[in-house]
Amino acid sequence: MSRRDMTDRPLPTKDRIIRAAATLFASRGYASVGLAEILAEAKAPKGSLYHHFPDGKSDLALAAATWASDGMLKLIAASFEPAESFHGGVTTLAHKLAKLFDLSDQWDGCPVSATLFDGPPDTAFRARANHLFQGWINEVTWQAERFGMAEPRAREAAETLFILLEGSWQLARARGSSDVLRALPNRIGDLDAPGART
C-alpha cells in the first residue's frame, strides 16, 4: 500500500485490479476480502471489474492466482539460472522467498493456496491450483535436469522441494519468522546428485 506511486498508476485497470486482488487474497484469503476493498485499493469502480471479469469474484480469483503463480515461476527461474548446482538454486530460492515473506511483515502465505483453497467448494479452484503448482514443479524439474539429474530423480527432487517450501512457509507464518524458510536447504539432505552437494 505504499510502493505503487509510479508503478500502479500507468498500469491498465485490469492489471491494477488483478494485482490488488492477488495481494489482498494472499494476506487475508479469498473469502475474507471483499470486492469493495479490492476496488478501493485498485482505484477502480465496480463497473470495470465486471467488465473485465464477467463472472465476478471467482473469475478474478483465478486471474489473481495465475498472476501470482507467474511471479513465482520467474522467481524460480531467477534463482536457478545463475546457480552452480541444484542445491545452490534451492538456497537462493529459499532466501528470496524469505525476503519476500519479511517484506509482508511475516504475514502472507502462499498466494495460490490463500486464493484458491478456501472460498466455495469450487472444483475449478482446485483444478487451477493443481495446474499452477504443477507448473512450479515442472519448472524445478527442468532446472534439476539442467544440473544433470536423471528424469525420475529430478521430478522427485522438484516435488520434495515444493513440499518443503509449502510446509516451511506455513510454519514461518505461525512463527512470524522467516528463519524456517532460510533453513530449508539444510533439509533437502541428499536429494542432490549423489555426493554433489558442498
Place this chain on the structure above:
Amino acid sequence: MSRRDMTDRPLPTKDRIIRAAATLFASRGYASVGLAEILAEAKAPKGSLYHHFPDGKSDLALAAATWASDGMLKLIAASFEPAESFHGGVTTLAHKLAKLFDLSDQWDGCPVSATLFDGPPDTAFRARANHLFQGWINEVTWQAERFGMAEPRAREAAETLFILLEGSWQLARARGSSDVLRALPNRIGDLDAPGART
C-alpha cells in the same frame, strides 16, 4: 453430516458447537463459514453460542482449532506408540492422515491452518497457531527421543516431519489425491538414526 446420530446428540451444546465449527472451518476456512451454518449443523441457537463464547466467532475459532489440534496430538501418539522405529511411526501417521483426508473427499486441509490463517489480521490467531503447531512438534520430538535420537537431532527430525506433513497436505488438496501423503515417509530420507532405516 452423517456420522453423528449417536455421537453428537448426547454431547453438551458447547462441544457440539466446537465440533461443528472445527469441521466446517477445516473444509472451507474460517472466513467463508457463517455462524448460521455452524449453528444449524450443531443444532444450537445463537444464544448458546454467545453464552459459551462471549467473544463470538473468533473465540469459537480458537476453541475449534485447539480441539482439532488435540485430535492430531492423539493421532501422533497413536501412530508412534506401537511403532518399532521412528520411521515406522512416521509411516503409520502418514497413512492415518491419508485415510482421514480420503474421508473428507480429498478436500479438507490442516484444520489449524484453515481456522487460524485467514480471517482478520489477528495476532492472537497466529500466536495460537504457533502454540498448537509447537505442540505437535514437541510430541514428535518426544517420540523421536523414545527411539534413541539425540536432542538436537530429534527436534530437527520432528520439525522436518511437520513441514513435510503440511506441505504434502497442501499438494494432496490440489491434486485431490492422498498419494502424496502416503508417499511422505519416502521423503524423510536419512533423518532416522544413521543407517537404521529399512
Place this chain on the structure above:
DNA sequence: CCGCAATTAGACCAAGTGGTCTATTCGTCA
C-alpha cells in the same frame, strides 16, 4: 416445591456482501 442461575431460544439490527444495471466518458478509426 421453590427459587435462582445457567442455558436456550430466536427476533432483531446495522453493516457489509457479491452482483446487476443504466448512464456517461474515453479512445480510435473513418
Place this chain on the structure above:
DNA sequence: TGACGAATAGACCACTTGGTCTAATTGCGG
C-alpha cells in the same frame, strides 16, 4: 468531426454477515 464500441462510473438491490438483547426454559440445590 462523427460515431461506435470499449471502458468507467457508481447508484442500487436482495441477501447474508456477526453481534446484541430480551424472554422463556431448564436443571439443580435448598
